[in-house]
Amino acid sequence: MSITEDSPSGTNAGEMNTAALTYGDKVIAVEPGGNEPIPPDARHGGPMSLFWTWTSPNMEFATIYVGVIAVLFFGQTLWQAIAAVLIGNALGALSHGLLTARGPSLGVPQMIISRLSFGYFGNIVPATLMSVMSGVGWFATNSVSGAFAVNTLTGLPKVPSLLIVVVVQLAIGFLGHNMIHAFEKYAFPVLTVIFVVVGIVMFTKTDPGGAAGGGGIGGFLITLGAAFGYTAGWNPYATDYSRYLPTTVSGWAAGGCAAAGLFWSTSFGMIVGAASATIANPDDANPTHQFTVHLPGAMSDLFLIAIVLGSISANAVNVYSAGMAFTTIGIKTKKNLERGLAAVLFGVLGFFVAWWALRDAAASYEAFLLIIAYWIGPWLGVVFVDQYLRRGTAFADLFYRRTFTNWPGLASFVIGTVASILLFSNQAKFSGYLVREFPDLGDITFFAGFVFSAGLYAALSARRRRATVAS
Helix, strand or coil: CCECCCCCCHHHHHHHHHHHHHHCCCCCCCCCCCCCCCCHHHCCCCCCHHHHHHHHHHCCHHHHHHHHHHHHCCCCCHHHHHHHHHHHHHHHHHHHHHHHCCHHHHCCCHHHHHHHHHECCCCHHHHHHHHHHHHHHHHHHHHHHHHHHHHHHHCCCHHHHHHHHHHHHHHHHHHCHHHHHHHHHHHHHHHHHHHHHHHHHHHHHCCHHHCCCCCHHHHHHHHHHHHHHHHHCCHHHHHHHCCCCCCCCCHHHHHHHHHHHHHHHHHHHHHHHHHHHCCCCCCCCCHHHHHHCCCCHHHHHHHHHHHHHHHHHHHHHHHHHHHHHHHHCCCCCCCCCHHHHHHHHHHHHHHHHHHHHHHHHHHHHHHHHHHHHHHHHHHHHHHHHHHHHCCCCCECCCCCCCCCECHHHHHHHHHHHHHHHHHHCECCCCECHHHHHCHHHCCCHHHHHHHHHHHHHHHHHHHHHHHHHHC
């Protein structure tokens, strides 16, 4: 499959291609342009870079806390929690690998490819959701964990701690693609060593009997959904970080490295979190202190530093891809800086949301983990069916707004999302109809959304093809 440039947008794309050539593999430089295709001569790097690019962002406390809430809030035993997060992470990593594999051949960001499934204007809906969820939601979530770590480590008040973390994250995200890859590369060995050592120490203190269970199948499914929501939350970013790879790089190699880095890092962190929850004090208002209090003094301080580094690793990716998604909406700003300016905008908004969430980080995070999966499931359902239907074919220029439409994709996405939430959502402030009737069902909104949207899009696409043939 390839992009053709047979429309009036080809001139602008060519101008931006020249900018990409001057960018090359520079690290201390602001990435020019926005979402234009990366020309072959500007490609660089190898698939292994995706392993640490998707490992480092998940070596952070937000990952660990998924395992914590599985035991403390969802009522899982240690072994139930481990099984649920492994399944959820495997599904999220698999879908991420399949999406990442298209980067080397297409050379465009993930939300540009999403125009195939939803059309130029229809794609504005998922692109906006992704911008807000990543640049504000995930950015705020991870900034909170970093701020708590700085607060615990230094004794600084929480708001100044938050400000320090946010400024560093924005600086890396603003510089762009090459800086992010370089930062994740050098953060990788530091984070991996610290997290593995801390994980081993935590397991020596674990009390499997301290997790009484009682969550049943509903708690298991909610845990699975939270793990999937966390891991698949990276899916709309996939080709943002593989589009600079040379066209000679195998898509399978790129996808495999990305999926492997994502799966092992999320699974390890969540399992360590579940283990720590068996000895946690649920009344501790500081989630970071709740975990580190069980570590020896020097190791506790070292782990707090790792939490800060991990939150920066994650949010550099979040704010960059949020800015990238924002450029696909079609709003134009200063030429060659629109991606960077959008990243800063969302980072500032994320700072204020994080400031608000500092009051009750645990409850905010629990709800957000489930809600993020509510739109990811339907989006993936449409994208994967569309990818299957288009296999082996070329497609029109995705930058030419007047001719590229795919309204069945948007309709399937919206209907699947709304129907799955109304039927299966299980939140404190809203429960879906079937959940009210069958409380033990848990929250399977993301499963239902995927199936609903995929099935509806397949049916509408088949009908559309028959109508085209008949005419």
